[in-house]
Amino acid sequence: MTSDVFFEQIQQQLNKQLPFVVYRKPNDHLVKAMLQNTDLLHNVSDYTEKGFVFAPFDDSKDAILIPMEDSEIIACDSIISNELEKSVENTNCFEAEKQMHMNLVKKGLDAIKEGKFQKVVLSRCETVDLLKTNPLHIFKNLLQHYPTAFVNLWYHPKVGLWLGATPETLLEVEGSRFKTMALAGTQNYNGTIDVTWENKEKEEQQFVTDFIVDSLKASVSSLNVSKAITVKAGNVIHLKTAISGILDFKLLNFKQVLKALHPTPAVCGLPKEKAKEFILKNENYYREFYTGFLGELNLQEKTSRNANRRNVENNAYRAVKNVSNLYVNLRCMKISEQKAHIYIGGGITKDSKPEAEWQETVAKAAVMKKVLQ
Numbered sequence: 417m418t419s420d421v422f423f424e425q426i427q428q429q430l431n432k433q434l435p436f437v438v439y440r441k442p443n444d445h446l447v448k449a450m451l452q453n454t455d456l457l458h459n460v461s462d463y464t465e466k467g468f469v470f471a472p473f474d475d476s477k478d479a480i481l482i483p484m485e486d487s488e489i490i491a492c493d494s495i496i497s498n499e500l501e502k503s504v505e506n507t508n509c510f511e512a513e514k515q516m517h518m519n520l521v522k523k524g525l526d527a528i529k530e531g532k533f534q535k536v537v538l539s540r541c542e543t544v545d546l547l548k549t550n551p552l553h554i555f556k557n558l559l560q561h562y563p564t565a566f567v568n569l570w571y572h573p574k575v576g577l578w579l580g581a582t583p584e585t586l587l588e589v590e591g592s593r594f595k596t597m598a599l600a601g602t603q604n605y606n607g608t609i610d611v612t613w614e615n616k617e618k619e620e621q622q623f624v625t626d627f628i629v630d631s632l633k634a635s636v637s638s639l640n641v642s643k644a645i646t647v648k649a650g651n652v653i654h655l656k657t658a659i660s661g662i663l664d665f666k667l668l669n670f671k672q673v674l675k676a677l678h679p680t681p682a683v684c685g686l687p688k689e690k691a692k693e694f695i696l697k698n699e700n701y702y703r704e705f706y707t708g709f710l711g712e713l714n715l716q717e718k719t720s721r722n723a724n725r726r727n728v729e730n731n732a733y734r735a736v737k738n739v740s741n742l743y744v745n746l747r748c749m750k751i752s753e754q755k756a757h758i759y760i761g762g763g764i765t766k767d768s769k770p771e772a773e774w775q776e777t778v779a780k781a782a783v784m785k786k787v788l789q
C-alpha cells in the first residue's frame with residue numbers, strides 16, 4: 417500500500433471517529449495500523465487477547481484493547497516527506513510551573529530522607545497551544561525525527577488521542593523468549609554518547625535493573641543481563657541495561673509477568689507500592705496513560721526455527737509463534753481541543769537536586785515540542 421493511500425485511510429477512520437492505532441517499531445521501516453470496525457470500548461481481561469493494548473500507569477485501572485478480530489490491519493513501507501510546520505505557541509508561565517515541580521521534587525526528597533522509599537519518579541504535564549492540529553502531521557514528524565523509538569498515534573473516541581515516541585521497551589516476547597530493558601538516568605545529548613555518568617544516575621538505573629531481575633527470576637528458565645550502555649533518545653541520552661531470557665509460563669502466566677514488572681522503577685519507584693501511592697497523591701495532575709504501556713499483544717507471527725537456507729525455504733520448518741511487543745508510554749502527549757498536553761518526569765533519589773530535575777523535564781519536553789514546530 418502506498419503511504420498516501422495508507423494515511424488517507426487513517427484520516428477517514430479519524431473523521432468517522434472510530435478507534436485506531438498507527439505505529440512503527442524501533443529501527444523498523446514498516447508503519448502498521450489497526451483500524452477498529454466499531455466504536456466499542458474493549459478492555460483487556462486476562463492478557464490472552466489478541467490485538468493492541470493501551471494500559472494506564474495505575475495498574476488497578478483497566479487497560480484498553482483494540483481487538484484483532486474487530487479490526488482491519490493495514491501497513492505501508494515508506495516514510496513520508498518531512499513537512500515540519502510552525503504550529504506551536506508556548507503559553508506557559510514557566511516560573512510558576514518550575515516552582516510547582518521543584519516543590520514536588522523537594523517533597524519526594526523529604527519522603528526519601530524519612531525512609532518511605534528509595535526512589536520515586538515524579539512528573540508534570542505541560543500544555544502548549546497548537547495552531548495546526550492534524551495529529552497525522554505530528555505523527556509523520558515523529559516518524560521522521562525518531563527512527564529508533566516506538567512511534568505511535570492511538571485514538572479512541574471515548575478516551576482521547578495520544579501520540580508518542582518512546583525509547584523504552586517494557587517486554588518483547590516471542591514464544592517463550594523475552595527481551596526487556598532497564599532504562600534510566602538522563603543527560604542532554606551534546607554530540608556524543610561517550611560520556612561519564614555520575615553515581616546518582618548509575619544508582620537510579622541500577623534500581624531498575626535489580627527490580628526487573630528480581631521480578632522475573634521466579635518465572636524464567638534463563639536470564640541474561642548486559643552491561644549498562646549509553647543510548648541516545650532524541651536530544652537526551654540514557655543508561656540502558658538489556659535483559660533477556662526464557663520465560664517459563666508454567667510458573668507465571670503473561671498477565672502475572674506484566675503485573676510483576678509494571679510499573680517499573682523507571683517510571684514509578686522503589687518499593688513500587690509506596691512510590692505509586694506517593695505519585696497518585698502528590699503529583700499535580702493525573703497521569704492517565706503516561707508511563708502506562710502499549711503495543712502488540714499476542715499476534716501470531718511466522719518465525720524460522722533455523723536460519724539456514726534450506727530450512728528457511730521449507731515451510732515445514734517455520735513455526736507460528738505468539739508475539740507481543742510492549743513499550744512504556746514515555747515521551748508522549750495527549751491532544752485535545754487544539755492543545756498538546758506533554759508528559760515528562762524523572763527519577764528522584766537521595767542525591768537529586770530540584771533545579772536539575774526541573775531542567776531534565778525541560779529537555780525531555782523538547783523531544784515532543786520539536787515535532788510540533
Ligand SMILES: C=C(O[C@H]1C=CC=C(C(=O)O)[C@@H]1O)C(=O)O
Pocket residue numbers: 537539584599600601602654681682683746747759760761762763764780
Ligand atoms: C519518566 C521518564 O523517563 C524515564 C526513562 C528514562 C530516564 C528516566 C530518568 O532519567 O529519570 C526516567 O526513568 C520520562 O521521560 O518522562
